[in-house]
Amino acid sequence: MKTERTYPRAVVTPKAEAALLRGHPWVYDAEITALDGTPENGGLVDVVSKKDRYLGTGMYSEKSKIRLRLVSRNANDSFDSAFWERKLRWAWDYRKAVLREEDLTCCRIIFGEADGFPGLTVDRFGPILSVQVLSVGMEVRKELLFPLLVEVLRQDGQEISGVYERNDVALREKEGLPQYKGWFPLPGKTVPDSAVTEIVENGVKYLVDVENGQKTGFFLDQKFNRQAVARLSKGRKVLDCxxxxxxxxxxxxxxxxxxxxxxxxxxSAVEMARDNARRNGLENTVECVCANVFDLLPSLEKQPRKYDFIILDPPAFTKSRATVANAITGYKEINYRAMKLLPRGGFLATCSCSHFATEEKFIAMLHAAAHDANVQLRQIEARQQGPDHPILWGVDETSYLKFYLFQVV
Structure with a gap:
């Protein structure tokens, strides 16, 4: 039996209704045509169509252009502690289903909208959870969510010593939230002495600095792409850009x-790479060099061929639609140079982690780079982010990593 709703109601445009029915969880400020009641910032609001069709319940943000982020499409949900615990448990059970047991100690446990927690990222690095909160709705619920998640993991035999907040990102300001980083106080637990911990991924040991590392401390999304690279590397001279x-x-x-x-x-990154090489006893195989890749690749063209496998894993060249054209130019430059450097039969791993540099644009860039370099590419694999960063169909933003392995023929 349908329960009586007591939340404010937002009436949305037919365009917003269509997007929600396709599975997208966002409603923009301009898509709300009427608001019945006075929602709290971060509070829950029922979303309905002009014909009063219930479309879902979302968290309200009074500052952001993304005014509502849906957390449920069930009119009977009560949004109590049991509701959130159930969603956390679903997220963890999903990881247990798609990852090997040894991967569960370093993985993404919550991937925002893909797990029904819009604006929340939780990465696990051994005994530490590194979290990032990018929506006011998750911010006002973190006092409930973080202890609940630690308890869900504890009940499954996974002990967590601390939760570190990496909320030092400018995106929070669009939600009217301050930037900061530091330990979240867990009830009954002492704050760990250090935010540095060791993880093992694909048999490789890394020291992860959760406080100062990029993003949440370490990039977990390429785990299985790194395995694919390892399989092709035997006996080869590799350049990792x-x-x-x-x-x-x-x-x-x-x-x-x-x-x-x-x-x-x-x-500093190069020094960390050197430390990691020593940590794994690979310092005699791995040479770490500080250089600008855009300068290095052209300079290598003037030398005898040195490499038969080149890896291009650049940072996101664009974080908005406005700069996509410049980003594609950057991607083309490094891919063109790499293709020119490789001998026939050489291998190329290339990727983009920008959602805005779409797969279609990235593929077109690769075709253009190969044409200009006068080479032909034989595709070995086309890959994406690991399954602990799930792609939710209907939410394009959850699909962002493009990864290709080629042989130059």
Whole structure:
């Protein structure tokens, strides 16, 4: 029996209704035609069509252009502690289903909209959860959600020593939220002495600095793409561009590469890559170099061929539609240079982690780069982010990582 709703109601445009019915969870400010009641910032609002059809219940943001983010499409949900615990347990059970047991100690547990927690990211690095809260609705519920998640994991034999908030991102300001980072106080637990911990991924050991590392501390989404690179690396001379802390380079070395050159423009990242190479006993195979890839690749053209496998894992060249054209130019430059450097029969791994550089645009760029480099590409694999970063159909924003393995023929 349908329960009586007591939340404010937002009437939305037919365009918003169609998007919600396709599965997208957002309602923009301009799509609300009427608001019955006075919602609290971060509070819940029922969303209805002009014909009073119930479309879902979402969290209200008074500052953001994304005015409502749906968390349920069930008119009978009560949104109590049991509701949120159930959703957390679903997210964890999903990871247990799609990952190997050894991968569960370092994985993404909550991937925002794809898990029904809009604006929330939770990454696990051993005993530490690194969290990022990008919506006011999740901000006002974190006091409930974080202890609940720790308890869900504890009941499954997974002990968590601390939750570290990486809320030092400008995107929070669009929600009217301050930037900061620090430990979240868990009831009954002492704050850990350090935000640095060791993880093991694909058999490679890394020291992860949750407080100061990029994003939440470490990029987990390429886990299985690194395995694919390792399988192709045996006996090869590998150039890993934009290496960050050396993850692709180390996987290539463990895969039996003859030699790996790991390059990054950041001296601190290069030093971390060196530390990780020593940590895994691979310092004699992996050479870490501080250089600008855009300068390095052209300079290598003037030298005898040194590499037969090149990996391009750049940071996101664009974070908005306005700069996509410039980003595609950047992607084309490094891919063109890499294709020119590789011998016939050489291998190329190339990717983009920008949602706005769509797969269609990325593929067109690769065709253009291959044409200009006068090479033909034989596709080995087309891959995406790992399954702990699930792609929710109907929510294009959850699909962002494009990863291709080619042989130059």
């Amino acid at each position: 934009f290496t960050h802390t050396g993850s692709f380079a180390l996987n290539a070395a463990r895969g039996g590469a003859a030699h790996v050159t790991a390059v990054d423009v950041s001296e």
